[in-house]
Amino acid sequence: MDYDRLLNLSMEMGYRLLESGAEIYRVEESIRRLLQAYGLATGEVFAIPNCIIASLVTPEGQVLTRVRRMPSHGTDIEQLERCNDLCRRLCVERPPLDEAERRMDDLLASRRYYSFPAQLLAYFVGAAAFVPFFGGTWRDALCGGLCGVAIGLCLTFLSRLGTNLFFKTVAGGTVSGLLALGLRVVGLGQNVDFITIGALMILVPGVLFTNAMRDIMAGDMMAGISKAAEALLIGMAIALGTGVSLWLARLLWGGAV
């Protein structure tokens, strides 16, 4: 058995799981189980949100270790489900390494994503539906959808420039806040607060927050605390972005809006 390849395979699995937003215990357990399935009880894994370290001792007594650094990433449930499924299957069926590697490659090659227009539509629908949910009218919902699209464009554009999450969120909050005020001045929107809140739901760190809680409960304090800190930081970024747009509006219209 080629233990280098086995380590690489399980590392790739862990990396893809972490990349798609899995909890830390899932990443660690998947790597450990894969190593165990191929007959290595000596595999050790340590993962935090931006790094995985895996180490094993071969039956000949040789020590193999690998470290992978994780850049910042989003959430991709489709990839998470499929990697999890593949990991389960590999652990049960234990195919030869060639076949296991091929299946991993196939999985990565056949990933599906929604097209950019479809994603913009999703931003529109998500933000628009939250406006009447919080008490806005139908016209507000339309404005909220437009603000959602503006946030989506803003996030996509800034991600391409490689901006960090904090700045992206501040920018998104400011843009949507200003757009909501603009639509109110034009006369399309009726309640600036409901429009802004609906659009802000896109930026709110609900995902990070729930994941942080699950990590803390699983005993991964490092991961949980770093995610919770990130969620808090994003919450502050949203407040800052909204604050900037409200403050600018006060300056321009003198509190009339």
Next chain:
Amino acid sequence: MELIQTYLPPCLYAFVACVGFSVLFNIHGLGILICAVGGALGWLVYLAAAPVFHSDLLQSFAAAVFISAYSEIMARIRKCPVTAYLLVAFFPLVPGGGIYYAMEHAINGETDLFLNVLFHTLGLAGSLAVGVLLVSSLVRLINSYLYRRHRKRKGA
């Protein structure tokens, strides 16, 4: 009839919003429906708990417990990670309004109101967290109990 009018529209909005958000998290097929139904039912629990608890902190807690349990069950049925359903179905409960109103008070210089809203928002986030923690630790407990029993039987 009156009941339908108070309960149906908000749940419907939550449903549609969750459909939008599941696309953003790259969920395909049946998963979208499960997430959206989870979001709508979670909000229904939140609304239905109002006459019992008279406190939105407890209502959030009840809805969080419901959604976590729902996600655990759905994840067992479809054999996929719990996170998938939990993330999206939670969105309607996230206190997004609190952040905005707190900031509005801060800009207006109303420090009392600002602190009031801020702590209330943090409280809501906290009660969501406690709900999720409670269910996921209970599930862990049950799982390890079942696993141990399974191993004992195998050994005997």
